[in-house]
Amino acid sequence: MAGASRPISRSTHPWRHPSLVLGAVLSLLLVAAALLSLFWTPWPVYEVDLALKLQLPSTSHWLGTDPLGRDVVSLLLVGAGNSILVGVIAVGIGLTVGSVFGLLAATRGGWVEELIMRLADFTFAFPAILSAIMLAAVFGAGIVTSIVAIGIFNIPAFARITRASANAVLAREYVLAARASGKGPWRITMEHVLPNIMSVLIVQATTQFAIAILAEAALSYLGLGTQPPQPSWGRMLSEAQTLLFEAPRLAVFPGVAIALAVMGLNLLGDGLRDVLDPRLMRRR
Numbered sequence: 001m002a003g004a005s006r007p008i009s010r011s012t013h014p015w016r017h018p019s020l021v022l023g024a025v026l027s028l029l030l031v032a033a034a035l036l037s038l039f040w041t042p043w044p045v046y047e048v049d050l051a052l053k054l055q056l057p058s059t060s061h062w063l064g065t066d067p068l069g070r071d072v073v074s075l076l077l078v079g080a081g082n083s084i085l086v087g088v089i090a091v092g093i094g095l096t097v098g099s100v101f102g103l104l105a106a107t108r109g110g111w112v113e114e115l116i117m118r119l120a121d122f123t124f125a126f127p128a129i130l131s132a133i134m135l136a137a138v139f140g141a142g143i144v145t146s147i148v149a150i151g152i153f154n155i156p157a158f159a160r161i162t163r164a165s166a167n168a169v170l171a172r173e174y175v176l177a178a179r180a181s182g183k184g185p186w187r188i189t190m191e192h193v194l195p196n197i198m199s200v201l202i203v204q205a206t207t208q209f210a211i212a213i214l215a216e217a218a219l220s221y222l223g224l225g226t227q228p229p230q231p232s233w234g235r236m237l238s239e240a241q242t243l244l245f246e247a248p249r250l251a252v253f254p255g256v257a258i259a260l261a262v263m264g265l266n267l268l269g270d271g272l273r274d275v276l277d278p279r280l281m282r283r284r
Contacts, residue, residue: 017275020271020275021271023271026260027268029260030083030261033077038081042071042073043061043071043073043074045075047071048070049065049068049070053067054243063249064247067250079236079257082143083217086143087213087216090212091209093148094155094158095154098157099159101162102158103193105117106162106163107189107193113163116163117160117163123155126152128153128219129222136224141227143225146215146220150212158208165197165201202272204269206265206269207265209265217232217234217237220234221237221238233254233258236250237251
């Protein structure tokens, strides 16, 4: 019947997307590991016992010990918390500052838009590692250096996608009607533009979160990020590189943790993109 409503396709249900389910499970495991480390670890994470160094996995130390006799599971759990801390703050900086500049560029246009976009292009010339090197030379290496460097790197990415999405919304008929009714740019932005681009920003934040975790690991590996004795997946990889033939497991465990965290967040972002934008799903 022509006027009958079509039944909702089962594939539109969020949990019908395998990438969303797998990404959500891996991301929840990452968050659970970080939360667990706040209250419990199998062994004290800062406890050094050289008599127990490089032990094989056992019932006492599930994944063995490192060259200082520290429990690898405990280091991985606390390292997850540090990765999330850096990722949340760095992505928060990029999302907040970048979205403001992107909305400003879209609503003002003209020379304001041109200036903001050229500043974004200029910032892209300084990746997180290069920014961290410059910041470390001035302020010293550390977790704050990682957060600031990755946050600065995230700003132009959010500014670009916010500006493009906002321009698409500003061209819609209901926005033109809102302008005709006398609404100002600020009110239109808050009532019409921002709510309609929020799903895009959420997906972008998830993707940038994965990049932030990878960048934090790279900076820690180079000695520019999290400093001893604070555990970090990247520094665990750095410390294991001299023992690749003696104890390769010490490089495998943090490497797998980084890979699973990044893969989970990327899959979660892809799944959210499909769910929040049904047009992409119909094209597939």
